[in-house]
Amino acid sequence: MDEIELIRQLAERAGEAPTPRVDVATDVLTRIRRRPVSNGTRAWAVTAAVGMAVAIGSCVMAAGSWGSLANPLADLGMPEAAGGVR
Amino acid sequence: MLQTDIDRAAGGDGAAYARIVGAYQQAVARRMMRFGRNRADVEELVQEVFVEAYFSLGGYRSEAPFEHWLQRIATRVGYRYWKRRQRERREVAGLAIELEQVAAAGDERAIDAADAAELLRGVLDRLPPRDRLVITLLHVEGRSVEEAARLSGWSRTMVKVQAYRARAKLRRLLESTAPSGRRKGDDHG
Numbered sequence: 001m002d003e004i005e006l007i008r009q010l011a012e013r014a015g016e017a018p019t020p021r022v023d024v025a026t027d028v029l030t031r032i033r034r035r036p037v038s039n040g041t042r043a044w045a046v047t048a049a050v051g052m053a054v055a056i057g058s059c060v061m062a063a064g065s066w067g068s069l070a071n072p073l074a075d076l077g078m079p080e081a082a083g084g085v086r
Numbered sequence: 087m088l089q090t091d092i093d094r095a096a097g098g099d100g101a102a103y104a105r106i107v108g109a110y111q112q113a114v115a116r117r118m119m120r121f122g123r124n125r126a127d128v129e130e131l132v133q134e135v136f137v138e139a140y141f142s143l144g145g146y147r148s149e150a151p152f153e154h155w156l157q158r159i160a161t162r163v164g165y166r167y168w169k170r171r172q173r174e175r176r177e178v179a180g181l182a183i184e185l186e187q188v189a190a191a192g193d194e195r196a197i198d199a200a201d202a203a204e205l206l207r208g209v210l211d212r213l214p215p216r217d218r219l220v221i222t223l224l225h226v227e228g229r230s231v232e233e234a235a236r237l238s239g240w241s242r243t244m245v246k247v248q249a250y251r252a253r254a255k256l257r258r259l260l261e262s263t264a265p266s267g268r269r270k271g272d273d274h275g
Contacts, residue, residue: 002257003253003256003257003260004225004253004256006260007206007209007221007225007226007256008225008226008228010202010203010205010206010209011202011206011225011226011227013198013199013202014199014200014202014203014206015199015202015203017119017199017203019112019115019116019119020115020125020128020129021112021115022111022112022115022128022129022132023111024107024111024129024132024133024136025103025104025107025108025111026104027133028103028104028107028133028136028137028140029100029103029104031133031137032100032103032137032140032141035137035141
């Protein structure tokens with residue numbers, strides 16, 4: 001008899017043990033209410049907040065860069081490029 | 087009705103979720119009997135399954151039967167339980183004697199159901215959780231590779247590879263402790 005046949009025979013002889021009656025609805029609801037925010041969720045929230053801050057900062061810096069680019073163009077004798085005098 | 091309760095539960099309706107738990111708790115308990123050692127373990131595992139299912143309700147797609155979806159979660163929870171236990175487990179004395187009984191059980195028809203269950207658990211307890219899961223699904227429960235893949239979340243190839251490795255480990259485990267004169271091959275004369 002090989003190992004798998006042995007396992008099958010043991011499983012067959014063990015049969016189906018009677019399943020205990022369970023009544024867990026109340027406990028489940030209690031555990032759901034008490035479940036703290038997981039570390040994973042918390043880490044995700046922090047990452048999202050930092051990401052958003054970086055994105056906003058990048059936009060602000062980009063706007064600033066656009067303004068500083070306009071002035072050198074004006075210095076090169078292209079006032080209209082800087083939205084300047086006609 | 088079930089879909090309505092699922093939608094309501096996903097929206098935070100506790101009473102709707104309690105109805106779902108009530109309808110499926112015995113089926114889940116039957117599944118968790120494979121994983122837990124006693125009634126207290128089984129009850130704890132059933133709770134764990136329903137807590138995890140609640141927080142995963144958003145991922146349930148109604149094309150598949152709800153019970154299948156729940157059984158997949160149950161298998162995952164049971165597998166995690168084995169992994170936790172493996173870390174906690176300490177080797178107990180008498181392994182060789184116990185496995186001798188298992189080897190002898192093949193010839194001994196008189197072994198009763200409780201002893202068979204205990205011996206089966208004793209052998210499977212010594213396998214790593216991955217091997218134990220695949221042996222349980224394929225050979226204890228007699229499921230197909232397809233079903234084993236669905237329940238474990240592994241690919242069919244992974245199930246086959248894992249089954250091959252698990253079988254080799256099981257063979258080594260049994261051979262290493264078999265009584266002298268009853269090594270593999272003895273059955274063939």
